Amino acid sequence: MMKYLQRLGKSLMLPVACLPAAGILMGIGYWIDPNVMSGLGTPSALSFFLVKAGGALIDNMAILFAIGVAIGMADDNDGTAALAGIVCLIGATCYNRFKNTKLPDALAFFSGKRSVAIVTALVSIVASLILFFIWPIVYSALVAFGESIIGLGPIGAGIYGFFNRLLIPLGLHHALNSVFWFDVAGINDLFKFWGTVDGAVYGQTGMYMSGFFPVMMFGLPAAALAMYQTAKPGKKKNAYGLLFAAALCSFFTGVTEPLEFAFMFLAPGLYLIHAVLTGISLAVTALLPVRSGFWFSAGFVDWLLSMKAPMAENPLFMLPLGLVYGLIYYVVFRFAIVKFNFKTPGREDDDELDMDESKVTLANNDFTQIATIILEGLGGKENVTSVDNCITRLRLEIKDYTKVSEKKIKSAGVAGVIRPGKTSVQVIVGPQVQFVADEFKKLCK
Incomplete structure (x- = not known):
């Protein structure tokens, strides 16, 4: 199921x-x-x-x-x-x-x-x-x-934001989003914000979207900075390559999975803190006279394009609000990482995420070589039974889970590897996943 x-x-x-x-x-x-x-x-x-x-x-x-x-x-x-x-x-x-x-x-x-x-x-x-x-x-x-x-009201928006983040590991947050962003329960926050349907209320419409902007544009990039600065000296270079690209993606497009999956399973306690902070952001933003909306996600591009949308309210206030929230994210993440010794990128006890053995990274745009390394880490094409991808993940079905080497897969520069079942493997690639998937399918023929 x-x-x-x-x-x-x-x-x-x-x-x-x-x-x-x-x-x-x-x-x-x-x-x-x-x-x-x-x-x-x-x-x-x-x-x-x-x-x-x-x-x-x-x-x-x-x-x-x-x-x-x-x-x-x-x-x-x-x-x-x-x-x-x-x-x-x-x-x-x-x-x-x-x-x-x-x-x-x-x-x-x-x-x-x-x-x-x-x-x-x-x-x-x-x-x-x-x-x-x-x-x-x-x-x-x-x-x-x-x-x-x-x-x-605002408390409800906060509860929604909290569960929105908690459901991301299961990929079920889209079902929850549909209740608040679309017309499943009559809220239809997204379409009302843009004036495509009736029933919008100025100052209220957009409350289930606005609170994501401080998190995605400022909070998570600040968290990435905290993770980079707390990485071990010998691993900062590798951590930088992963975290900087993911932070940039979060800021501009609002696609957060590459960054969230970088610490979600390494430090689940830290991810819980992230979910709480997201909930607080939605609650606080809903209390303030600030409303911004999006069509895709709460990144800089959507924020800029929504400034003159019918229900936009004081969108420029999102910048100082975001800067404050970015500072909060940085302080909380850095304190929690050091205090509880969370194993964020660059702080692992072993070399499982050490990618020094491979010079290949997603930044090279050598998708054929990246796909080749991932395939080798999966035990070869004979061990792969199904290849699929979503917006950020390569979703794979395999025959023998014992042949999978997560260390080898991660040496391709990907954000992370998930093993939801004995025959299922998900590789967190990021927005460039389609190019990797295309090359991967060619190799499996």
């Missing part, structure tokens, strides 16, 4: 990747004319065009998610699954099961992949009857949880 949910979370990233493009278009449009969609006066033609161009994606996100999930859950990512996905969200399951179906000669035209959409439609009828009774219960639970958070 966990493997299935993680794969589902990865599949959701395919349509989510469309959001940055839509956000950039709408952000520039609102930057040119903040009142473009207000109906007041004559809107700028250029801003209207840009906002509508972004809206063309946003307004059809339901279809994009149906297609993305279907392709992502299909065994071979075949486009036929996308057609089945339009019929039902369980299209990928039907595709995997019936893509090789052989029918009698009289019906041969509908054999194989052509049968998938037909079977999906039939299965959908049965699923709909079942969900008619089950889904109201599930939906009511989501709504009740969302409403309880709304009722708690």
